[in-house]
Amino acid sequence: MNDVQEHHEKEIQGFAAHELSRLSKEWWCFLVIGILLVIGGIASIAYPWFTSLGVVVFLGAVLIISGVTTIISAFWAREWSAFMLQILVGIVYLVTGFVITDAPLTSLALLTLMLAGFFVIAGGFRIVTALIVQYPQWGWHLFNGVVTSMLGLIIFRSFRQLPEEPSGVxxxxxxxxxxxxxxxxxxxxxxALVMRKLPVPKSGQA
Incomplete structure (x- = not known):
């Protein structure tokens, strides 16, 4: 039984190594993707206000597209019991998407408030879990919960400045x-850098 399991593990390892070696030919594609993502991340950090608005507008556009496709798909398959439900879901998506794109600043404020609430709840849950369970390295989990909760509370408090400072938080x-x-x-x-060092299979190998 052990011999069969060992043979199976060797086959899996050999398959993984073979797949990685094949991907090593295209390591530069992964490098380009990584560089583009890093550039996008740096730009987003440098101009977070525009990125936030862009995220909200993109979310609204996605909801509009989802609403249209949901309604169309419901009419394509109208002979089923969930026809009206799909129509209602599509309308909700559509209306929500239009509301978000029509008032992106208000939608961004609501989305940020939801994010702050999530931080407070998630941080509190981590604090309680760390104090009750006290598993190995629970102190770091406790610290993480405190930081997350504090971030949420800071966001909530910063909303008081929104009338005077629209960009706020x-x-x-x-x-x-x-x-x-x-x-x-x-x-x-x-x-990509790791894959670059992998052996490239010969042309005769599949």
Whole structure:
């Protein structure tokens, strides 16, 4: 039984190595993707306000497209019990998308408030979990929860400045998007550099 399992693991490892070696030919594609993501992340961090608005407008456009496609698909398959439900869902998507794109600043404020609430709830959950369970390295989890909750409370407090300072803290979404793009791009770059060092299979090998 152990011999069969060992043979199976060797086959899996061999398959993975073979696939990676094939991908090593296209390592530069992953490098280009990573560089573009890093550039996009840096631009988003440098101009988070515009990125935040862009995210909201993009969300509204996606909802509009989803609403239209949902309504069309419902009429294509109208002979089913969920026809009216699909129509209602499509209308909700469509109306929500138009509302978001028509008032992006208000929508951005609401989205930022939702994000702040999520931070407070998620941080509180991490704090309670860390204090009750006290698993290995629970102190870092506790610290993470405190920081996350504090960030949410700071965002809530900053909303008081919105009438005097419209930009307020609404740039936080753009900053988070920029950080995500930056770290994701750096991951792709590191993967490309590793794949570059892998052996390239010969033309006769499949």
């Amino acid at each position: 609404l740039w936080i979404i753009g900053l988070l998007v920029g950080l995500e793009l930056l770290f994701n791009g750096w991951t792709w770059i590191m993967l």
